Amino acid sequence: xxxxxxxxxxxxxxxxxxxxxxxxxxxxxxxxxxxxxxxxxxxxxxxxxxxxxxxxxxxxxxxxxxxxxxxxxxxxxxxxxxxxxxxxxxxxxxxxxxxxxxxxxxxxxx
Amino acid sequence: xxxxxxxxxxxxxxxxxxxxxxxxxxxxxxxxxxxxxxxxxxxxxxxxxxxxxxxxxxxxxxxxxxxxxxxxxxxxxxxxxxxxxxxxxxxxxxxxxxxxxxxxxxxxxxxxxxx
Numbered sequence: 001x002x003x004x005x006x007x008x009x010x011x012x013x014x015x016x017x018x019x020x021x022x023x024x025x026x027x028x029x030x031x032x033x034x035x036x037x038x039x040x041x042x043x044x045x046x047x048x049x050x051x052x053x054x055x056x057x058x059x060x061x062x063x064x065x066x067x068x069x070x071x072x073x074x075x076x077x078x079x080x081x082x083x084x085x086x087x088x089x090x091x092x093x094x095x096x097x098x099x100x101x102x103x104x105x106x107x108x109x110x
Numbered sequence: 111x112x113x114x115x116x117x118x119x120x121x122x123x124x125x126x127x128x129x130x131x132x133x134x135x136x137x138x139x140x141x142x143x144x145x146x147x148x149x150x151x152x153x154x155x156x157x158x159x160x161x162x163x164x165x166x167x168x169x170x171x172x173x174x175x176x177x178x179x180x181x182x183x184x185x186x187x188x189x190x191x192x193x194x195x196x197x198x199x200x201x202x203x204x205x206x207x208x209x210x211x212x213x214x215x216x217x218x219x220x221x222x223x224x225x
Contacts, residue, residue, distance in 0.1 A: 043216040
């Protein structure tokens, strides 16, 4: 089955700085890679996703890149704000259930 | 957009009792429902996949006789935790994905505490 590894587990940045979270996956058949933001006790919220036929996608301050050859994808958050503080999960799937990474706790210091 | 309603949001039960969690897709037909469990400060781990009208497929290490899943209609899937024990205390969350829906819609989650 799919295995997704995520790094770092915790990330602390100053407000206004950029944050990068990286994930690798094992199953070359995976073709959908969403990123979720989860606040304590709440459901994961989709923040951006990318499909395997695209190398990069951007939505305002958030961008995701995908390298299919290396089987890794990354989340980039620019101009971070305190409200970006949360746990972020990457995931991968090939039309089955999502396999999640272990999560990154992002803390944006004001 | 697609909405999945999950109930209850919180439940406290005594050891040995059973708890039923419901997930309903409100504005689309969920042919497939995924059930996840999330322990504190950990990731979401897939427990089982249910397809409407057929038996659920359980992940390795998940007891099918303890976690009963029913997906009798295209809009409702239920997870029953039978003979609950304190170690079953966790955040349970469903996710619906229809055949033509390439995305995944999560329920709001259920915080189960077994005392």
